Every structure is written in structure tokens, then in C-alpha cells.
Amino acid sequence: MAFTADRAPFVPVRKHKASTSPPQSPVPSTPSSRFSRPEPAQPLFAAPPLRPLSTPLGPSTAHNVPSYTAQAGPLSARKVVAAPNDLFAPSCPSSPLPPPSSAPRIRAKITPLAAPRRKALPGAEHADVPVSSGFSPLKRAPPPSVSPVSPPANGFGGFGAFPKVSHVAQNWEVGALRGGMSGLGLGSISEVESRSVRKGGRDNVLVCVRVRPPAAKLAASNQIVDEIAWEVDRANGRLAQSTGGPDYFFDSVVTGSHNSDVYDEAGRDLVLDAMEGFDAVIFAYGQTASGKTFTLSGNNSNPGIIPQAVSEIFTYIRDHPEKEFLLRASYLEIYNESLKDLLDPTAGPVKIRQDEQKRFFVHPLREEVVTTEQQVADLLKRGADNRHVGQTDFNERSSRSHSVFQMTIESRDNSASSFPEPSTPRRMQTPNTPRLAPGSDGVVRMSRLSLIDLAGSEQATSQLERRSEGAFINKSLLTLEKVIASLTSDAKQKPHVPYRDSKLTQILQPSLSGDARVAVIATMNPSPAAIEETKSTLRFAQRVKRVVLKAVQHEVVDDKALITKYRSHIAMLEAQLKATLAGNTAPNTPSQADLAADQSRKKQAERVQDLERQVEEFRSLFLTSQNIEKRRQSALPPRPVSPIKVARSSTPPADIAALEEKLLDAQDEIAALKDERDELKSRVAELEADRLSTLQKDASASDSDKDARILELTKENQELLVIVRNADVEGEMKRQERKYERQLEKHRLYQEGLESTLEQERKRVAQFERFILQHLSAQTEVLAGRRRSSGGITHSASVTGFVPLMAESPQLDAISPDFVELDDLPFSKAGKETISRSRSRMFS
Numbered sequence: 001m002a003f004t005a006d007r008a009p010f011v012p013v014r015k016h017k018a019s020t021s022p023p024q025s026p027v028p029s030t031p032s033s034r035f036s037r038p039e040p041a042q043p044l045f046a047a048p049p050l051r052p053l054s055t056p057l058g059p060s061t062a063h064n065v066p067s068y069t070a071q072a073g074p075l076s077a078r079k080v081v082a083a084p085n086d087l088f089a090p091s092c093p094s095s096p097l098p099p100p101s102s103a104p105r106i107r108a109k110i111t112p113l114a115a116p117r118r119k120a121l122p123g124a125e126h127a128d129v130p131v132s133s134g135f136s137p138l139k140r141a142p143p144p145s146v147s148p149v150s151p152p153a154n155g156f157g158g159f160g161a162f163p164k165v166s167h168v169a170q171n172w173e174v175g176a177l178r179g180g181m182s183g184l185g186l187g188s189i190s191e192v193e194s195r196s197v198r199k200g201g202r203d204n205v206l207v208c209v210r211v212r213p214p215a216a217k218l219a220a221s222n223q224i225v226d227e228i229a230w231e232v233d234r235a236n237g238r239l240a241q242s243t244g245g246p247d248y249f250f251d252s253v254v255t256g257s258h259n260s261d262v263y264d265e266a267g268r269d270l271v272l273d274a275m276e277g278f279d280a281v282i283f284a285y286g287q288t289a290s291g292k293t294f295t296l297s298g299n300n301s302n303p304g305i306i307p308q309a310v311s312e313i314f315t316y317i318r319d320h321p322e323k324e325f326l327l328r329a330s331y332l333e334i335y336n337e338s339l340k341d342l343l344d345p346t347a348g349p350v351k352i353r354q355d356e357q358k359r360f361f362v363h364p365l366r367e368e369v370v371t372t373e374q375q376v377a378d379l380l381k382r383g384a385d386n387r388h389v390g391q392t393d394f395n396e397r398s399s400r401s402h403s404v405f406q407m408t409i410e411s412r413d414n415s416a417s418s419f420p421e422p423s424t425p426r427r428m429q430t431p432n433t434p435r436l437a438p439g440s441d442g443v444v445r446m447s448r449l450s451l452i453d454l455a456g457s458e459q460a461t462s463q464l465e466r467r468s469e470g471a472f473i474n475k476s477l478l479t480l481e482k483v484i485a486s487l488t489s490d491a492k493q494k495p496h497v498p499y500r501d502s503k504l505t506q507i508l509q510p511s512l513s514g515d516a517r518v519a520v521i522a523t524m525n526p527s528p529a530a531i532e533e534t535k536s537t538l539r540f541a542q543r544v545k546r547v548v549l550k551a552v553q554h555e556v557v558d559d560k561a562l563i564t565k566y567r568s569h570i571a572m573l574e575a576q577l578k579a580t581l582a583g584n585t586a587p588n589t590p591s592q593a594d595l596a597a598d599q600s601r602k603k604q605a606e607r608v609q610d611l612e613r614q615v616e617e618f619r620s621l622f623l624t625s626q627n628i629e630k631r632r633q634s635a636l637p638p639r640p641v642s643p644i645k646v647a648r649s650s651t652p653p654a655d656i657a658a659l660e661e662k663l664l665d666a667q668d669e670i671a672a673l674k675d676e677r678d679e680l681k682s683r684v685a686e687l688e689a690d691r692l693s694t695l696q697k698d699a700s701a702s703d704s705d706k707d708a709r710i711l712e713l714t715k716e717n718q719e720l721l722v723i724v725r726n727a728d729v730e731g732e733m734k735r736q737e738r739k740y741e742r743q744l745e746k747h748r749l750y751q752e753g754l755e756s757t758l759e760q761e762r763k764r765v766a767q768f769e770r771f772i773l774q775h776l777s778a779q780t781e782v783l784a785g786r787r788r789s790s791g792g793i794t795h796s797a798s799v800t801g802f803v804p805l806m807a808e809s810p811q812l813d814a815i816s817p818d819f820v821e822l823d824d825l826p827f828s829k830a831g832k833e834t835i836s837r838s839r840s841r842m843f844s
């Protein structure tokens, strides 16, 4: 299927009206039945919302106080003063639920067996039709309005779990969620079962749209847009442009500023799924400044999905005494198409590799074992500090990258293998042999919860750096759309899914290709100035809704699970400990109390201490409902995964590691080429299918149409022939080129031969020259002697001519002390005879 990108990433900035006057007196509203229930007025922000983890406020935040409200019925960007039933005021979970309307929406949590989940039809913007009445009985009950443990202290109501905190390092109120599933209204077994039923079958991506309060800064002009251009129907999960147009339906639509609302709709279920062994991915998608980071991270008084998910995880552990858990976390950034490990930013390049099942994974990536919420909060803060953010025209602190926070959850039945808490004397428990060979005692469930904050799609921006970042961001989001389009294509021949075209899609591949639970939170700005971007976001959200998933529970039976590795390692340490203790049998008699025995005892004691410390350290990584509180009070800093490797110093030598790296690179390249080949194959198949359907169409056409078609095809044929002939000419030219290249090569070889002969000749000539000069010199000596003795001499002219020449020759000085004999000369026999003859003619 040809993909047409209907996203408009570079929609030019629209001029939009600033709010010229402060909110006037309330426009009389005519609430429809949908909005007729008055909601208690809530201050949107009891305190100005902080950027998560103490990042400064964007100036836009100052305008986030919603003083306008959507109204039922067609609105055309109407201004309304904050009213008690303010649509954009934080929805208050403590307030009663809206009464069921005549055709209430079907919630995402309905099992396929109970009632079909709504599906958006391909390309249709209003295909998502409510199909049944009544609320889903399976919809998890909203959390109680007042937490039994900590009542809402911040005026938000809602989750009531995160009372206002004054400083950043503060935990997300670990105790606040105590009460666990029952406290959250999650205790019903039937609900958990129904979740499993749903997950066992085919499922779609869960899509929740979050509409931020309208007062957002949308352009470089600093103009504040405080109008809304959308009708928002929360009860039915429906959105429509106020000026008319199609309806958009989703699993849920959330307004206001309570992050707990979004968590209820699109967070909790997936987190619980992850705790039960299903991979789960939640990502926020939307235009820049539409509230993705706000939704995922939130702030201390209004925690986003990530901190709420983390709290949920720990609550779940507290509520499941029958299991033990091992948690680890990683934090990654994709900036300008390169990967950065946010927990270890100075480490070497982070790459994407493929496993045997062709699933992409990131390597190497630092993972840290975590045992408390505070550790996760610290880890997130550390990562966030390393993230790329920058000021854009639209957002004071815009995330310029995609970030992926991942928690890996391993769990195993606790009953057979629980560790005694240190109050029990450890040594008594130590077995002789490792009692926990990998996989020997039960299956480990392993799952990943990925929380992804995508960078925002952008309009044209005024800054150069931002523009190039924006190009990368838009490209990767476009690739994401292409991937989604391929996954939801109706074509018979499954199109190639271009995961490889961006790092983001490679990372999302394991989730999008089907075996994970996926939720997308599409964030949107309801302002008229953002209408094109918002439509594009909604279209994306509708398309992604059609991706079919089949989540599977991941059970690991071999020693891949860290839980198993650590358990085996502990068992091994315990065995060593026991052996060391058993070796300590020397009686402490005065005769043996010499220095050597003392030293050996000291060493042994140190060894025992060290082993005990190691055992303790490893044990402290396991979480159970019994020890979670203790861990919270005495947590060590999180530790990177693979301490076993370090302890055994089994790291391969640098050259082997480099070779392994090269091998992996080569394998990657091969895999990429194979992918490319597959893509070409699928393209060929697509073209063939296209051809075939055209032919079939042609067959049923009328005669005149057929004639026209024949004419068209003949023309096309002729054009193709020209191309083929050209291709022939090209081929001939290529052949000639190769011929000339061969000849050139021959000439080059010949030239090389000549040059080496020349070199030999030069050597020969130099030697001959030497020979001549040496002989001339000798003869000159002789002649000089004769002249001295006879007083006059007659000699041949040729010799006379040589004398001044010799005197001038600088080479005479350089004459080798080795006298060159005629026989030494590299000449043929005939040549040597000629030389001999001339010599005797000259010097006789």
C-alpha cells in the first residue's frame, strides 16, 4: 500500500489572535445534556506546576490557568470564563461520575468476549461508533475519592496520593498508595481475570487523547491563544471541530490538568499487565508544547504517569506476598538519530542490535537494580538532567529528543524459595550445594514496562539548531507513521514495515509488532492556531488504534532471568561461606597461636565477612511484600546489573571484545541488508499485485476503454523499449569501459616492467662509470709517473681528453675503494670484450 503521509510536520506558523482582554463576564452557556452535570469548581493549580524534577517553568505555564471552557454544542472558538462545570478544569475524581448518556462509549477495558472494542476503520474519521449502552462492568472502578491513608492535601482530589511536596528530592509518597489494589479499587479477582481474557486474544492499541488547557503559547510572537476550536465530549470519547467536520472517537478523552485522570484511563491497566508478565508500552505523542512531558512526568504535586506507575509497581509488590520481585530500570534518549544512555552518558556508543528472533534491542545499556521508589525517582532525575532540552518558539523547555524509560520486572513464586530475613541466623540455613540451579524451582515472569516521551512534532522554527533537531524529530515521527500505516495496511500482501528507517521505530518494534500491550496518549492543544497539528495528531491516533496486538505473557525458564542468576549466585556464595566456615576447625591452643596460624585465621575471618557481605548485598536486591518497607528504610544506592561478571572478572580481553563488537556490527549490517532485500521483494510483490489488479480491471472494461488502454499500453511499451535500448547502450558502454580498464591495466604493468629495466640499466651504467673512472684514475697516475721520469710523453689524445674530465668529476671522490674489475661488470661476454679492446686502445 502506498503510504501517504498526512501529517503536516512543517505547517507554517499561523497567525492567531491574542487574547486582547482579560476574561469577560461569563458567556451564557447552554449546556447540553452531556455537560449538564455541574462539577465542583477546582483551582487548576493550587501551586504553579513545576516542571518535573525541578526544571524551570516555561513561561507558557503562566497562562495555563484555564479561564475558558468548552461548551456543548458547536462552538466556534468561543471564550468563556471559568465556570464551575469548566471542561478544562481538573476533573475531580471525587465528584460523581457523569451519568451514562444515551449511547455511552465502550471503554477500552471491555474484553472482546464481553463486547467488541471499538475500532476506528481505515481512514474513516468517524468510524469509531459507540456500539452499546451502559458502562463497562469491567471498567476498573475509579480510585476512591479520598485515600484511606493520605487524604488529598493539595486541593486536587483525584488520586489523593501525592500530597504537595516542597522539595524535589522528596519521594513520591511511598505510603500514599498503600492499601494497594484494594485501596485502588483493583482488588476484584474478576477484573484481573478479565484483563487476562482480553490479553489472551487479539487486542488493539489503547488510545487516550489528552486535551490540555487552551492557554498555550503557540508562536514566536508570544501571542497567547486562549480560544478552543474543539468540542470535547469526554463521556463518549469524542472530539469534533467546533466549526464542523468529522467526529473523532477514542478509547477515552481526558481534559484538565489532573495527571491521575490520564493514569486511570491509559496507565494503570498496562502497569498491572506488566506486573503480570506482559510487556507494556505507553507513549505520549503530540505537537510540541501539547503536554507530553507534563503527562508523563508531571510534577511533585501532580505526578505524571511515570511516577504513578512506579508507585503502582511497589504497591503491587506490597499486595502480593506470594511473589518475589527483582526490578531494574534503564533510561535512554534518542537525539538527532543517535542513542544516549542517560544513566551513563559518557559510555561508548549505544547501538541497536537484533536478537535471534529479529527483535531490536539496545546494547550496551546501563540497567540498575532498584529496590525503592526513591531510588527510581533519583535515577529519573539523574537521567532527566542528562536529557537534551531547549527553548523553542513554542515551549520554554522543549524535549528535543525521544526518551525511553524502561523498567524490567521479574517475578517468581515466593513460596518454595523465599529467603529468610536476616533475623534468622544465616549460617544455619546455608545449603551445601546451590539449592537454586537456574530454572530449577519455578518459572520466572519477565516483562518490560516502557514509558516513552516522544519529542514534539514541530512547525517551522526560527532557530537554526532547533530546525535541524526538528528535522530529525519530524523524520522519526514520520517513520513512526509509516510503520503504523504498514502495520494497519489492508493490502493482501503484507507490506514491508520500515522499522529500520529510524531509531525510534527500531526501539518500538518489539512492542508494535504485536506481543506487548500498547497505550498511546495523544496530547493536543485545543487552540485554533494548532488545528492542523491537532488534526494530524488525531489522525495518527486513529491509525495507531487499528494496530492489532496479541499480548503474551513472558515466562523465562532458563537462566536469562536475573532473578535466577542472582539466586544461583547467592547459593554459590552461601556454599563457599559454609566451606570456609567448615575449614575453620583449628583449635585455639597456645601451641598453635603462632603468627602464621593467627594470620590464616584473620584471613579466614575476612573471607567469611566478605562472603556474608556479598550474600547480604545480593539478597537485598530481591523485593517481597515482607521486606519492601525495610528496603525502603535502608536502601543502598541502585547498582548496575551484572555484578557477577565483575566479581568473576570474566570480562573478555579488550581485543576479543573489539572483535566481538566487529562481529556484531557485521551481523547487523547483514541483517540490515537482508531487510533491504525483503523490502525490495515486498515492493516487487506490491507492484505485481498492482499490475494484476490493473489487468483484471482492464478485462472487465468496455471496448472503447480497452482500445484506449491498448493505446496507452503500446505507448508505455514503446517508452519501455527506449529505456531497454538505452539500457543496452549503457551496457555496451560499460563493456567498453571495462575493456579500456583492462588495457590500461596491461599498459600499467608494461610501464612498471620498463621502469624496473630502466632502473637496472641505471645501476649498470653507474657501475660502468665507476669502472671507467677508476681505470682512468689509475692510468693518470701511471702517465704522471712516466712524464716525471722521461720529461716528456706522447700519449693518445683520448687519454689527454679524459684527464681534465676526471679532475672535474665530483664522482671521483666518491669512487668506491673496491676496485671494479672488468669481470665485475654486469655485461655480456661480447660487451666485456669491446670494453677491453677500447681500454687497451686508450691506455696502451
Ligand SMILES: Nc1ncnc2c1ncn2[C@@H]1O[C@H](COP(=O)(O)OP(=O)(O)OP(=O)(O)O)[C@@H](O)[C@H]1O
Pocket: 049, 057, 058, 060, 061, 064, 211, 212, 213, 256, 257, 258, 286, 287, 288, 289, 290, 291, 292, 293, 294, 295, 395, 397, 398, 399, 400, 454, 455, 456, 457, 523
Ligand atoms: N494538561 C495540562 N495542564 C496544565 N499545564 C499543562 C498541561 N499540559 C501542558 N502543560 C504545560 O504546558 C507547557 C508545555 O508542556 P510540555 O513541556 O509537557 O509539552 P511537550 O508536549 O512535552 O512539549 P515538547 O514536545 O516541546 O517537549 C508546560 O509548561 C506544561 O506545564
